[in-house]
Amino acid sequence: MVRTASIQLGDAARGNGQSVVAQRWGALIGGSAVVLYGLTRRSTLGVVLAAAGGTIAYLGATQKSRHSQSSTRTSLLINCTPEQAYRFWRDFENLPRFMNRLESVTVLDDRRSRWVALGPLNRRIKWDTEITGERENEYISWRSLPGSDIQVDGSVEFREAPANRGTLISAYLEFRPSQDTASTLAKFLSKGANFAIRQDLRRLEALLETGEIPTTEGQTHGRRDFVTGVMRVVDPTRPIRPESNLSEVFQARKEIA
């Protein structure tokens, strides 16, 4: 039983989509069964079995599926009214002000707009979107149209938070892999999507609450050493980009570990 469950777990780590969900449940249920069996044995072996089963169930429950990397769901409390947040977002041309990778959004008509993002080496990634549903001051959803470089759907919901706490914004973004030549670019975009969308929303919060986005880019400083200097040249907007996030965090981890 232990063996079966661990194989399932191994598969789960490599698998994707629907099967991952099934395999996670497999590990969870299988692992839990081993725990129960182990606990009933009242022996050293029983304890070992229970511990092993517990580990498998835990890993099963916490294993991240590949699927989650191409879609992001997050929420943020912002100190403004739903109306303010909705109006700001509904004018899609505002989005590049806080969505870091967007270069521009051009509104084509009441429902359609053209989005341009910057990929690696400043290569432009373009897609057209169409609003698929909206209710004033409540929600907006959109999808990308055929012929786009990437397939990305999104929705955002604005709800008044209790006790004058402002507005709870819930955002959902899904990248669908495409087969054409731009797929590597799409991968680049979707790779850090979780982190990027959260950062984008934090910038939205700052913008709506304070009228500006906090920054230290361009501030004065003394001589940087070689490594710091190179990092700043390679990655001038360092605190914002997910790649640099990893290096900073790695640095921080190394120091405290």
Place this chain on the structure above:
Amino acid sequence: MKAVCYMGVEKMSVENVPDPKILNPRDAIVRITSTCICGSDLHLYNGFIPTMEQGDIMGHEFMGEVVEVGAGINRDKLKVGDRVVVPFTIACGNCFFCKRQLWSCCNNSNPNYWIAEEMMGYSPSGLFGYTHMLGGYAGGQAQYARVPYADVGPLKLPEGIPDEKLVFLSDIYPTGYFGAVNADIEEGDTVAVWGCGPVAQFAIRSAFMLGAERVIAIDRFEYRLQMARDGGAETINYEEVDDVVQTLKDMTGNIGPDRCIDAVGMEAHDHGLMYMVDRAKQMARIETDRPIALRQAIQACRKGGTVSVPGVYAGFDDKIPLGSFMNKALAMKTGQTHMMRFMKPLLDKVESGEFDPSFVMSHRVPIDEAPQMYKTFRDKKDNCTKVVLDPWADGARAA
């Protein structure tokens, strides 16, 4: 302009750097007339807080004159020519936390919040000159500084009062006061204060202001203990007693101090095996802090009492006596100081002559001497308690 730059562990250097610029509409530029070295800067000097980079400008305690304001600042709130003291915490004034007066928890002011989130779950506000994890803002040990959200933080000052009575409003005076406020002091309480550095000195005096009957201060340097006694405290030199906790019991009728304030933080000293173990672990980076004062404060506090922690801790600490904390029904309060709650009322005490914070200042030197002063302050040489730097003193003019 001249600025004190971090060039590596135990390496500070006064460099000529470009003048600061306005980067955001609500920024202001301040020409600094006085700036200090803080005890918490020594944690950076000693290399115990991660995410410093070579070339970072140090300093978070400064005051001066506004020389430029951004387009987004209402001139009724701040204008060129205003004399201001700048709080070390940067707060936007508009977020969930600022609206609740939790200024040091501002949600917007730290552009690198995600680094802090990795370590702390959520990020506190940005700080001046205090690691990239806490914003990476250029600090105030310089001739000029850029102040973000300048319509929120800087407190306008009257003319006619000298800098040394006002500059400590930027951090240590409100921080010591906040440490005493957090202790929830009641009439007749005995308050024990770990450390006799500048924050502790203000905590001692604030404890009396808030109704404490007795204050017992703990340190190892005679000149600092003397300063505590000058403020009305009884003192314990921990190098002269076997056991601080037992000594406090003996002094308080076996009840223990009602309120304990840890104004030491992450680089505490002690004697004995436990201290050596902490020291080794901190050197080896398997523990970020040496929480000796905090352990003692928890152990010593009377049942149902309060532990207040204005001392700075950075990360993950070992052997905190949570059993004592839980079973004795203690409360703990802490945090970077919510500066804007306290600056104005504490300025009023200075203006009225009720309180003069300048007593902590032991050195006032040109900014060029900052690198040696870090060492003097760290090693507690020359009876050093507080160093104030003059960015414009003769010999300190920018080339």
